[in-house]
Amino acid sequence: MPISPTARPTTPPTVWPARGRHVGPDAEGVLRRTLRQLKASQVIDDFLEVPGTGGDSPARVFEARWQVPDAVTVRARLSLAPDLGRGREWTLLAEAEQPWDPAWPSPVTRFWPEYGDWDHDAATGLSLSRINTLPEDDKDARRLLRDSGHGGWCVHVVLHEAMTTDERGRLPLVRWLPPSLRHRIVEHRAAPHQLRVVNWALREFDVEVPRGGAVVLPGIPAPSGYEAEDFAVRTVFLDGSEPADLVAAVMRFAALPQPLPDDADKALTALREDWRLLTVEEELAQERKRVAMYAEALEAMTKSRDLYREAAERAHEALASYHESAEAAPAGQQPSEARTTSPFRQLTRTLERLKDSAKALRPTATAQGKEDTDSESTSSER
Structure with missing residues (x-):
């Protein structure tokens, strides 16, 4: 299991972090329209585009507040970075008045529409809602897998297809996960002939994908309590049925005390100390x-x-x-x-x-x- 060279603080149980990339045009306009619609339909209580985030700080900042079941208030802050040629990176931190429940709605859906150009992993550019097939080139596949899991913002799952699947086997894992996990999962699919390449690349994480199975990557640094054998699934049936063992492994991984992602400490401080949307x-x-x-x-x-x-x-x-x-x-x-x-x-x-x-x-x-x-x-x- 990878060991972090420096200890990293643990994400508070009340906090939900996410980071992604918007690859289409007019990201700010999409955010404003979505927030206005959600407020008009009373999905959120209120929102605010924080003034004064231009100039020396070209990032745009949006705040929103809503309630989840049992009248628990959630405050969330989304920061939209400038476009550096690969789209606009966004960072979203939400904090509830109680420990976060995976059954609560995903905070992403309180800023972005259900589907759109926003659902890409910031580190790899891969989709957060669809299956990502590994590149055919061995070097590209190894490089992609080695880059996966760094930063700690997303949970990466690698699944090996024992044989070529039909449409029933092309259903993404996220459809079976609780709402709060659906926008934090990157699903990698390896073709039948790519097993050796995949396991060669995953040596950095000290894990292996069983033939026809799957593994949840620990990330760097790995969360406390991660043991590779507990998060490897020997067989995943790609016949359209729910992959119950894999879903359970992802849920167990998400329940572990997670290290705070890269740069999340700054975003969390801004959420708590620079909050402007006051009642x-x-x-x-x-x-x-x-x-x-x-x-x-x-x-x-x-x-x-x-x-x-x-x-x-x-x-x-x-x-x-x-x-x-x-x-x-x-x-x-x-x-x-x-x-x-x-x-x-x-x-x-x-x-x-x-x-x-x-x-x-x-x-x-x-x-x-x-x-x-x-x-x-x-x-x-x-």
Whole structure:
């Protein structure tokens, strides 16, 4: 089993991640039309195209919120990257208020239409909803399989056809899977003569495809608890019936604690910290939080003002004491060392206390100012 050189955090059980590629024209227009239709039909509660995602950041960002059974709210954020010549890559992270249930609708269907140009794996360009036949060229087939499973965004399944199949055997695996898994599966089909080539390429993953069977690739890094023999199916009947053993293997794999996919930590942070699609209750809670921060800042400023006032009064007292000592001394003599230095020592101690107190207060005020600036910027963008 492949071992990751560095430990990767585990995907939270409430999070559903996906990444793909839109290869057709007008990806933004497709998203806007789909979101408007879904809101009009009350499939989603609301959506928002986040303003200000152009300029230095050419990616477009869309947010949507909906409810699944038992009134569980789901928030999702889709980022659409610029076209680099191979289509527009999209990254989608959804988070529910409870651990994710595979029976819930796929978040992909809350942004994209059921069928379209969006359903391609970002890493390989292969379809997420149809069967992908391996290339006839051995080198291309090996290269494709070695690239599969890297990144961790999709589950790759390799199936070997023991003999050439008819139309009944050309039904994709995803039709038997729960809704939330249907847009995260890449199904590879190897022809009868390609078994040796396939297993040669899969040595990197320490797995093998049985003749006429299938295997779920572990990916790199492999999830905790993955054992190759538990996710290999010896026989898959391609006669149009449900491949129950293979479906069960995919379900077991999806239930394992999955490593967070490449770059998913940034997308998850953006979903949690940069969320803009607020309900009325959330806006009210945000305003209350802002009022509390203003009150805290005002209290810090009041304390700072009182400290400066105290320091000024003590400085005046020290100077007055010094002048009195100087006037009481005989002509041509300076006041004694004890009398001249005592008021200034008192002043020094006072200023040092003031400096320490100001340092203790300054980070709160500075952080507060930054928070207020960010809040005002958000309000102005709205």
